[in-house]
Amino acid sequence: xxxxxxxxxxxxDGYNKKTKTEGKMAQMxxxxxxxxxxxxxxDHLSKVFAGxxxxxxxxxxxxxEVMRGEIFGLLGSNGAGKSTLIRILTxxxxxxxxxxxxxxxxxxxxxxxIRSIIGVCxxxxxxxxxxxxxxxxxxxxxxxxxxxSILPDRIMELLKMAGLEDRAYMPVSTFSGGMKRxxxxxxxxxxxxxxxxxxxxxxGLDPDARREVWQQIMTLNKEHTTIILTTHYMDEAxxxxxxxxFVDRGKLLALDSxxxxxxxxxxxxLIEIGVAHMDPLAEEAxxxxxxxxxxxxxxxxxxxxxxxxxxxxxxxxxxxxxxxxPVISISIRSPSLEDIFIYLTGKGIDSGxxxxxxxxxxxxx
Amino acid sequence: MxxxxxxxxxxxxxxxxxxxLSNPFIIMMALLSPIMFLIIxxxxxxxxxxxxxxxxxxxxxxxxxxxxxxxxAYQLNHISQGSENNAEKELDVTIYTDEAQAKQDLANGKxxxxxxFPSSVSNDNAVRVYVDSSDSTTPPLIQAAVTQVLxxxxxxxxxxxxxxxxxxxxxxxxxxGIIMMxxxxxTSFGGGIALIKDRENGIHEGYLVTPIKRxxxxxxxxxxxxxxxxxxxxxxxxxDLLITGIILQSFQNFLLVLLVIxxxxxxxxxxxxxxxxxxxxxxxxxxxxxFLNLILFFTSGAFYPVIGMPGWxxxxxxxxxxxxxxxxLRSILLRNQGLNVIGIDxxxxxxxxxxxxxxxxxxxxxxxx
Numbered sequence: 047x048x049x050x051x052x053x054x055x056x057x058x059d060g061y062n063k064k065t066k067t068e069g070k071m072a073q074m075x076x077x078x079x080x081x082x083x084x085x086x087x088x089d090h091l092s093k094v095f096a097g098x099x100x101x102x103x104x105x106x107x108x109x110x111e112v113m114r115g116e117i118f119g120l121l122g123s124n125g126a127g128k129s130t131l132i133r134i135l136t137x138x139x140x141x142x143x144x145x146x147x148x149x150x151x152x153x154x155x156x157x158x159x160i161r162s163i164i165g166v167c168x169x170x171x172x173x174x175x176x177x178x179x180x181x182x183x184x185x186x187x188x189x190x191x192x193x194x195s196i197l198p199d200r201i202m203e204l205l206k207m208a209g210l211e212d213r214a215y216m217p218v219s220t221f222s223g224g225m226k227r228x229x230x231x232x233x234x235x236x237x238x239x240x241x242x243x244x245x246x247x248x249x250g251l252d253p254d255a256r257r258e259v260w261q262q263i264m265t266l267n268k269e270h271t272t273i274i275l276t277t278h279y280m281d282e283a284x285x286x287x288x289x290x291x292f293v294d295r296g297k298l299l300a301l302d303s304x305x306x307x308x309x310x311x312x313x314x315x316l317i318e319i320g321v322a323h324m325d326p327l328a329e330e331a332x333x334x335x336x337x338x339x340x341x342x343x344x345x346x347x348x349x350x351x352x353x354x355x356x357x358x359x360x361x362x363x364x365x366x367x368x369x370x371x372p373v374i375s376i377s378i379r380s381p382s383l384e385d386i387f388i389y390l391t392g393k394g395i396d397s398g399x400x401x402x403x404x405x406x407x408x409x410x411x
Numbered sequence: 412m413x414x415x416x417x418x419x420x421x422x423x424x425x426x427x428x429x430x431x432l433s434n435p436f437i438i439m440m441a442l443l444s445p446i447m448f449l450i451i452x453x454x455x456x457x458x459x460x461x462x463x464x465x466x467x468x469x470x471x472x473x474x475x476x477x478x479x480x481x482x483x484a485y486q487l488n489h490i491s492q493g494s495e496n497n498a499e500k501e502l503d504v505t506i507y508t509d510e511a512q513a514k515q516d517l518a519n520g521k522x523x524x525x526x527x528f529p530s531s532v533s534n535d536n537a538v539r540v541y542v543d544s545s546d547s548t549t550p551p552l553i554q555a556a557v558t559q560v561l562x563x564x565x566x567x568x569x570x571x572x573x574x575x576x577x578x579x580x581x582x583x584x585x586x587x588g589i590i591m592m593x594x595x596x597x598t599s600f601g602g603g604i605a606l607i608k609d610r611e612n613g614i615h616e617g618y619l620v621t622p623i624k625r626x627x628x629x630x631x632x633x634x635x636x637x638x639x640x641x642x643x644x645x646x647x648x649x650x651d652l653l654i655t656g657i658i659l660q661s662f663q664n665f666l667l668v669l670l671v672i673x674x675x676x677x678x679x680x681x682x683x684x685x686x687x688x689x690x691x692x693x694x695x696x697x698x699x700x701x702f703l704n705l706i707l708f709f710t711s712g713a714f715y716p717v718i719g720m721p722g723w724x725x726x727x728x729x730x731x732x733x734x735x736x737x738x739x740l741r742s743i744l745l746r747n748q749g750l751n752v753i754g755i756d757x758x759x760x761x762x763x764x765x766x767x768x769x770x771x772x773x774x775x776x777x778x779x780x
Contacts, residue, residue: 139780140780172612189618
């Protein structure tokens with residue numbers, strides 16, 4: 047990880063924990079910006095879409111803050127209200143109730159000012175596919191008032207950053223999904239925005255392309271940019287985000303750093319040991335070890351839940367040796383975001399919709 | 412085998428019907444179009460020409476009116492058109508004392524004909540009719556009216572008709588209207604649809620989050636639409652000249668035509684864009700545009716002189732940019748008239764364009780809602 051987090055703050059309204067970032071990155075931000083205050087403040091924000099037949103509450107009384115310089119993740123299943131929230135913060139939609147401030151500008155009053163300090167990469171491809179990569183960047187550069195004198199250099203710099211310099215003068219319609227996405231991300235960054243919003247930046251990309259996009263996001267974050275991304279991929283949030291907000295059906299379920307979220311699950315780490323046979327006495331002995339919370343044996347698999355798995359493992363193995371039980375396999379895993387999400391919502395992140403969760407599939411044992 | 416075929420056919424049928432019913436706006440427009448076709452086309456095309464402005468004047472000297480002149484002027488002013496109970500005056504007669512002045516007004520399009528009656532001392536006792544022949548419908552009507560009045564008065568003066576713009580065929584009359592139509596169609600499928608396609612494809616979402624202003628978006632689109640429309644209008648102008656055989660009288664006229672086409676392009680494009688700024692679905696926009704095309708084209712006077720339309724329809728022509736475009740182009744191409752005559756059309760087009768640009772900017776949706 048490139049950010050080290052220390053949880054310092056306490057609850058303000060039950061679940062909404064504010065976390066103060068403190069690490070190499072955070073310190074660098076502190077020096078450059080002068081404070082580590084919240085760059086985005088959302089206060090009891092709600093959005094209701096009133097239709098003819100039914101009313102949909104997309105965001106329901108959401109409050110949280112995003113700190114300067116962090117990579118903030120909004121995690122939730124499709125239709126959880128992530129994109130609506132992003133659209134409100136980027137002035138594309140107005141909230142039904144509540145307030146939000148982006149760099150101290152009110153989203154309902156100072157839209158012009160907000161638009162000039164944000165960069166947005168929407169969920170859908172919004173590049174003009176008939177134009178070349180260069181033309182697309184030039185168009186956005188002009189809309190963002192990048193001075194003409196530096197624009198050509200800036201465009202080439204961005205194309206290089208996205209690894210697309212050899213394709214500068216090719217129409218975007220010839221690009222692969224990953225190339226288009228990378229182009230859009232650098233496009234959002236053309237005017238060095240204070241805040242970069244990325245709505246599902248890696249949706250529909252293959253693993254290689256995703257890794258490249260992640261790399262790009264981390265690079266951009268090093269340029270003093272606060273990044274807010276939405277995703278429904280657990281591994282993405284885990285890899286990139288300093289703090290993660292879980293959103294489900296328009297509600298904010300939890301907000302914290304990965305470390306702290308893990309502790310929400312009482313079970314701790316999961317240790318799975320494969321054996322040929324199991325001795326009930328050994329099971330009892332393991333149960334007595336400090337830090338072990340629960341032990342269960344299903345056929346040839348012993349599953350132990352322990353507060354600190356890596357430290358306990360030696361004591362557990364000693365028990366197996368003592369009872370002369372040959373160990374076939376060992377695995378220790380920390381609870382993933384998926385486990386936390388299931389714990390918080392009582393369902394899998396993709397349950398109820400048809401999309402398949404690549405992250406979840408790769409994580410499953 | 413058969414049931415499977417039927418089952419799939421029914422599935423497709425159901426899907427199409429569901430889609431059809433899901434958009435009441437398009438259904439409404441689909442029904443409205445033929446109805447409007449009936450009302451507009453029926454009224455704009457077959458209408459009897461009434462209130463044709465004509466001037467009457469008596470040759471001088473002497474300066475006193477002959478009985479023939481007085482009675483003929485009165486009779487001409489009271490000729491009715493149509494059936495007894497809703498008869499409308501056919502001619503609106505203005506009495507001139509100066510033949511030169513009357514002809515001047517005819518040349519400037521203020522009146523459609525000048526009827527010159529011989530004086531008592533005239534050695535040539537013919538009644539001369541100078542008629543604006545830039546449309547093919549009015550000259551025979553005026554000529555018939557004059558003949559009828561002379562017959563009723565028992566006067567046996569010969570009638571000499573002078574078509575001041577020569578024999579203008581219907582295709583020459585109609586051709587200039589096609590230039591306006593080309594401008595409309597190219598701009599509605601150019602500027603307007605591009606705007607909606609961008610919105611439909613979500614490309615808007617990309618640039619609405621930049622500090623771009625509504626006025627910039629509207630002005631940019633109108634500018635590009637105008638260029639496209641101008642290219643179309645200019646091309647059709649040449650094709651029109653080739654097909655109809657109209658000859659440009661001077662280089663100045665050519666420049667005037669360019670000016671009119673350009674200003675008409677701004678007017679029509681701003682109208683189309685101000686409409687497009689509200690729509691988010693191509694289908695809805697297209698049904699409205701087809702409808703608009705119909706109304707504007709039929710009320711532009713391209714087919715038939717505007718003077719033949721009922722009053723309520725003529726109100727539409729007043730706010731129809733195509734009417735001013737057609738009128739100005741006809742003035743230049745068929746009547747060899749200059750800026751003094753078409754100036755009013757250009758001013759009307761500019762006022763119209765300004766109003767539409769403001770409307771477009773105000774109604775443009777800056778958010779996704």
